[in-house]
Structures are given as C-alpha cells and as structure tokens.
Amino acid sequence: MGHPPLALGTMGPQLGFLGILILLAGVGETQPAREPLRPQKVRFQSRNFRNVLHWQPGKALVGATTLYFVQYKMYGQRQWKNKQDCWGIPGLFCDLTNETSDIHEPYYGRVKAASAGVFSGWSMTQRFTSWWETTIDPPVMDITQINGSLLVVLRAPDLPYKDQKRKNISMENYYELVYRVFIINNSLEKEQKVYEGAHRVVKIEVPASGSGYCVVAEIYRPMFDRSSQRSEERCVQIP
Incomplete structure (x- = not known):
C-alpha cells in the first residue's frame, strides 16, 4: 500500500x-x-x-x-x-x-x-x-437449603459478546461440559465428590445435620481433558 x-x-x-x-x-x-x-x-x-x-x-x-x-x-x-x-x-x-x-x-x-x-x-x-486454546472460568454457583438438603444451581460462563438478539451466549453452546461438585465437611475437614455430569441443577443430600458444609464446583471438558479452576467455596450451616 x-x-x-x-x-x-x-x-x-x-x-x-x-x-x-x-x-x-x-x-x-x-x-x-x-x-x-x-x-x-x-x-x-x-x-x-x-x-x-x-x-x-x-x-x-x-x-x-x-x-x-x-x-x-x-x-x-x-x-x-x-x-x-x-x-x-x-x-x-x-x-x-x-x-x-x-x-x-x-x-x-x-x-x-x-x-x-x-x-x-x-x-x-x-x-x-x-x-x-481458551480457558474456561469456574461455573457460577447458587445454593439453596431445602429440608436439610442443598440444591446447587450451576451456570457456565458467558462469551464476551452477545448473539443477534443481544442475549448472552453460554460456553455450553460450544463445548460438551461436565460439571463436578464437591462438598466439604468442615468439622471433619473431609472432601467428597457428590456429582459429575451435564445437569446444571444438583440436589445434595447432606449426611448429617448440625454441621457446616462448603460446596465447590468446576467444569471439565472431556475433549481436551482440561478442568477449570474451582469456584469459590459457598458455605452453609445445616440446622
């Protein structure tokens, strides 16, 4: 030029x-x-x-x-x-x-x-x-207590741009994503994987009442054999 x-x-x-x-x-x-x-x-x-x-x-x-x-x-x-x-x-x-x-x-x-x-x-x-080559953030996680159980709702990260209707685009549109959920018994300092699969709503039966528990989650991409970092711990006290 x-x-x-x-x-x-x-x-x-x-x-x-x-x-x-x-x-x-x-x-x-x-x-x-x-x-x-x-x-x-x-x-x-x-x-x-x-x-x-x-x-x-x-x-x-x-x-x-x-x-x-x-x-x-x-x-x-x-x-x-x-x-x-x-x-x-x-x-x-x-x-x-x-x-x-x-x-x-x-x-x-x-x-x-x-x-x-x-x-x-x-x-x-x-x-x-x-x-x-892109890395994926941990899932966004919401937790609700229901009759001694924990209902965990997971959401994959969104892309940095929107579709033609100006709506958010989820990473689920581009990859097979597997969610892994872990629960930590604070009194025993013991971690247990309680779920691995594609569902974004997970019900966790808490083993014992009167204890504090923390929940963390991550996203796994089987095609690449890569996991995201873990989410921040969300902790609850079971009455």
Whole structure:
C-alpha cells in the first residue's frame, strides 16, 4: 500500500512526538530497526473467548518513552490489519477479541516498538485458535437449603459478546461440559465428590445435620481433558 510523502516541515507545532511516531509507523519498514527494541514473548491469552495479545518490552534500555503498534490477520490472509486502538500505545497488551471472534479460525498477531524515532522489527505470535486454546472460568454457583438438603444451581460462563438478539451466549453452546461438585465437611475437614455430569441443577443430600458444609464446583471438558479452576467455596450451616 502506498503512502503520500510526509511533509513534516509543514505540520507546525501542533504535531507532537506521538503524532510523528504514528505517521512514521505507517511508513513501517523504511525506518531503521533496532533489534534490542523488538518486543518479546508476544502471545495470545484467551479466557472465555476474550482474546488479549500480550508482550514484554525489548532488551533496550532507552530513556525515551517506548510506544507499540499492533497488527493482526487471519491465517491465509496476505494483508495485515492495523488495530487502531493499539496503534502507538505505551501499554503491553491489546484486546483483539472482536478481531478474532471466529473461534474456529486461526489468527496471528504481531507487535513492533518505537522509541526516539527508531523502530524495531515485528514480533509475531504463533498460530492462535481460540476454540482450542481458551480457558474456561469456574461455573457460577447458587445454593439453596431445602429440608436439610442443598440444591446447587450451576451456570457456565458467558462469551464476551452477545448473539443477534443481544442475549448472552453460554460456553455450553460450544463445548460438551461436565460439571463436578464437591462438598466439604468442615468439622471433619473431609472432601467428597457428590456429582459429575451435564445437569446444571444438583440436589445434595447432606449426611448429617448440625454441621457446616462448603460446596465447590468446576467444569471439565472431556475433549481436551482440561478442568477449570474451582469456584469459590459457598458455605452453609445445616440446622
């Protein structure tokens, strides 16, 4: 893609250092590159299909502010696209959730750095497919006491975007999810798995009254042999 010549001398005092850097970033590879500036460990971190690009600063010790420029593309595409909200930023991450929303398609991200008018080369991620790589949060859990029993209602996490009717989309739409529920007898300090299956409403028969119990749950994905972290403990006292 061509760019018109930059008449920097005619821009006046209104164009500050940041503006000049962003313009120069559009010129890209014609600027001198300094390898110690190159961002390190560029990678996607995905949680419930929220896909955030992270990186670490290069090895250069420079006094001037370092700014970063982010691009992305789907696997098979030739042209990289600029992420406008992450074009000339001082931070070390960039949310690319909307740009990588097709969860079955592989993507790449890349980052370059600029400091004092000097640009690094690009640092690129490995191929990233969120359906394979995303982690899932623990289930949301509500507990109600009913005649000495505990009724546990579980809900899988939602995606970070909504469907065409503006309704939440559950992780259950994309994976086979297995819920595991554990009960802990506080007096005995003993844990027991009381349920494993696909049902989201679980009734637990409490072994003894007059004791305190805590309940925790997790989500297991059989296809990947992966479990979420456990939910926070929800504790009750059985009269």
